[in-house]
Amino acid sequence: MIDQTKLPYRFTYVSFTNYRQVATAIKTMVVRGAPAIGAAAAMGLALAANANRKKPREQLLRELEVAAGVIRSSRPTAWNLFWATDRVMQRAKETAGDGADVALAVVEEAQKIAEEDVAASHRIGESGAALIEDGDRILTHCNTGTLATVSYGTALAPIRTAVAQGKKIKVIATETRPRLQGAKLTTYELLHDGIPVTLIVDGAAGYVMKKGMVQRVIVGADRISAKYVANKVGTYLIALAAKANNVPFYVAAPSSTFDLRSENSDIEIEERDPQEITHIARQRIVPTGVPVYNPAFDITPLELVQGFITEKGVIAPDKLQGLGPTLRTENR
Amino acid sequence: MIDQTKLPYRFTYVSFTNYRQVATAIKTMVVRGAPAIGAAAAMGLALAANANRKKPREQLLRELEVAAGVIRSSRPTAWNLFWATDRVMQRAKETAGDGADVALAVVEEAQKIAEEDVAASHRIGESGAALIEDGDRILTHCNTGTLATVSYGTALAPIRTAVAQGKKIKVIATETRPRLQGAKLTTYELLHDGIPVTLIVDGAAGYVMKKGMVQRVIVGADRISAKYVANKVGTYLIALAAKANNVPFYVAAPSSTFDLRSENSDIEIEERDPQEITHIARQRIVPTGVPVYNPAFDITPLELVQGFITEKGVIAPDKLQGLGPTLRTENR
Numbered sequence: 001m002i003d004q005t006k007l008p009y010r011f012t013y014v015s016f017t018n019y020r021q022v023a024t025a026i027k028t029m030v031v032r033g034a035p036a037i038g039a040a041a042a043m044g045l046a047l048a049a050n051a052n053r054k055k056p057r058e059q060l061l062r063e064l065e066v067a068a069g070v071i072r073s074s075r076p077t078a079w080n081l082f083w084a085t086d087r088v089m090q091r092a093k094e095t096a097g098d099g100a101d102v103a104l105a106v107v108e109e110a111q112k113i114a115e116e117d118v119a120a121s122h123r124i125g126e127s128g129a130a131l132i133e134d135g136d137r138i139l140t141h142c143n144t145g146t147l148a149t150v151s152y153g154t155a156l157a158p159i160r161t162a163v164a165q166g167k168k169i170k171v172i173a174t175e176t177r178p179r180l181q182g183a184k185l186t187t188y189e190l191l192h193d194g195i196p197v198t199l200i201v202d203g204a205a206g207y208v209m210k211k212g213m214v215q216r217v218i219v220g221a222d223r224i225s226a227k228y229v230a231n232k233v234g235t236y237l238i239a240l241a242a243k244a245n246n247v248p249f250y251v252a253a254p255s256s257t258f259d260l261r262s263e264n265s266d267i268e269i270e271e272r273d274p275q276e277i278t279h280i281a282r283q284r285i286v287p288t289g290v291p292v293y294n295p296a297f298d299i300t301p302l303e304l305v306q307g308f309i310t311e312k313g314v315i316a317p318d319k320l321q322g323l324g325p326t327l328r329t330e331n332r
Numbered sequence: 333m334i335d336q337t338k339l340p341y342r343f344t345y346v347s348f349t350n351y352r353q354v355a356t357a358i359k360t361m362v363v364r365g366a367p368a369i370g371a372a373a374a375m376g377l378a379l380a381a382n383a384n385r386k387k388p389r390e391q392l393l394r395e396l397e398v399a400a401g402v403i404r405s406s407r408p409t410a411w412n413l414f415w416a417t418d419r420v421m422q423r424a425k426e427t428a429g430d431g432a433d434v435a436l437a438v439v440e441e442a443q444k445i446a447e448e449d450v451a452a453s454h455r456i457g458e459s460g461a462a463l464i465e466d467g468d469r470i471l472t473h474c475n476t477g478t479l480a481t482v483s484y485g486t487a488l489a490p491i492r493t494a495v496a497q498g499k500k501i502k503v504i505a506t507e508t509r510p511r512l513q514g515a516k517l518t519t520y521e522l523l524h525d526g527i528p529v530t531l532i533v534d535g536a537a538g539y540v541m542k543k544g545m546v547q548r549v550i551v552g553a554d555r556i557s558a559k560y561v562a563n564k565v566g567t568y569l570i571a572l573a574a575k576a577n578n579v580p581f582y583v584a585a586p587s588s589t590f591d592l593r594s595e596n597s598d599i600e601i602e603e604r605d606p607q608e609i610t611h612i613a614r615q616r617i618v619p620t621g622v623p624v625y626n627p628a629f630d631i632t633p634l635e636l637v638q639g640f641i642t643e644k645g646v647i648a649p650d651k652l653q654g655l656g657p658t659l660r661t662e663n664r
Contacts, residue, residue: 177533203566207630234535283613298539
């Protein structure tokens with residue numbers, strides 16, 4: 001995988017030979033972005049399956065369960081992680097034959113997840129591009145491009161497709177504290193594509209909308225429940241400002257991000273290391289002894305969302321509840 | 333003045349001998365915070381008056397006009413800068429006698445402005461403390477303490493007074509990008525006072541309110557017109573989140589921040605150097621070639637404000653228009 005912690009300074013690939021390394025890479029954000037995490041989790045299980053392929057079927061399944069447990073505990077919020085792990089584990093259990101057969105099926109399923117994600121990204125691009133008008137200035141938050149998926153992106157996909165269709169689009173990217181994925185990754189991807197991008201601090205998102213500088217907001221998601229969208233911290237404020245200024249607020253995500261099992265509104269929100277806030281570029285910014293609260297995500301109520309841009313088309317939030325878990329499982 | 337650009341690493345005073353140095357200190361944020369800027373502007377004129385005290389009256393007034401022009405052009409948004417400059421210049425023009433008499437009056441007026449600001453801060457503390465209940469967690473943005481005023485503060489004043497009254501208060505401080513006044517200065521002041529403070533990124537302000545972690549928001553202001561509050565960028569988002577979560581949103585400011593001359597809603601919003609965003613701790617974060625939009629302030633409509641905490645008591649936003657320019661000039 002691309003080591004995202006080194007960007008935009010160095011573009012390097014890192015290779016892993018076992019699932020524990022993959023789980024650590026997810027935890028430490030070498031790989032980040034909900035769909036990318038999902039694919040990485042599946043690939044972690046593929047590594048575990050491959051390492052144990054000569055073992056008897058039941059022993060292989062037990063080893064896979066251990067690996068799945070470690071991978072599941074790497075990060076708690078992005079639903080794609082659990083979706084991909086569950087999907088691979090179900091395929092493993094359903095596969096007849098000996099360990100080698102199961103291992104082969106696991107590797108195949110992981111590759112399928114990665115391929116499907118690329119296809120989903122491109123379909124999200126097509127669905128979303130239809131909502132974008134020539135000349136639009138689109139505000140986005142965090143990074144939701146090729147780096148956050150297997151390729152192409154979620155919220156950046158409609159922008160890329162619209163540009164490919166010949167529409168003139170300008171992007172306003174928030175820097176996205178504390179990890180600065182907007183400043184470091186989104187600008188990097190858009191510069192590379194030659195799509196005009198202007199960077200703002202997170203706090204300026206309301207002001208640019210109030211000034212009429214934004215026609216649309218598109219963000220990604222880490223988990224979409226029947227009541228809330230969990231996404232990078234700051235998303236909720238952007239959604240409130242979009243509503244207050246009549247700017248349509250869209251969430252772009254593949255089916256694998258939708259967790260419609262129940263109406264349970266409690267999405268576990270990951271709290272990360274205070275050092276993400278107290279230190280920048282290894283330098284301490286904050287006086288020693290100041291406590292920090294560092295939730296990585298926030299939750300946005302569905303009523304602030306104009307539509308979900310998915311690989312199955314654009315879905316209105318009030319249609320979501322009726323879909324039950326289908327949106328999630330249809331792809332299986 | 334205290335060199336705020338060195339905090340929280342080093343606490344140092346810098347001394348200036350002429351008004352140009354003072355104007356540069358305002359521009360480069362050695363001194364910042366609307367009331368502190370106002371007092372610094374007045375002191376800059378006092379330096380100019382003192383340097384020219386042996387000149388004839390008319391020549392001194394001309395020199396003062398030049399100095400006032402330079403000082404006025406240092407930063408465009410904080411109203412206190414213009415208020416203080418106007419007040420000192422009017423005193424100079426109204427003073428009879430020779431250059432020495434005028435110079436003495438200017439120095440006296442500058443000292444009066446500084447003294448009145450301290451008194452106003454303490455009265456703001458008393459007015460605001462009455463709104464604060466024991467056990468409140470109060471969210472604030474940017475720095476509005478001793479460093480932002482001559483002493484004691486605007487939004488931090490009610491917190492300090494409430495704590496002095498024996499109320500148990502916890503503060504949630506936003507880091508306040510790009511210049512990180514919350515992370516660097518507010519935490520520094522509150523640690524010093526022994527008032528519990530927790531630091532969050534700006535984007536987390538909505539989430540902490542949605543989670544019920546905040547009972548009140550108190551922020552300062554750089555200018556209050558009959559329609560808008562201009563304050564540190566990000567304030568508008570916090571005000572929207574407060575409204576959405578039924579958290580009272582207060583603005584604490586002395587009379588000198590109120591610009592009620594007209595209903596003109598156009599407050600000039602300063603745009604600052606892109607490097608405030610592209611570089612942190614002298615390290616480049618953003619890929620080269622990315623344009624930046626860096627408004628230092630935003631504007632919050634009065635309907636999002638529960639009340640203005642001033643040295644004249646708490647004023648409801650709908651009462652503001654009736655006050656005309658009185659709020660501003662009563663102190664003269």
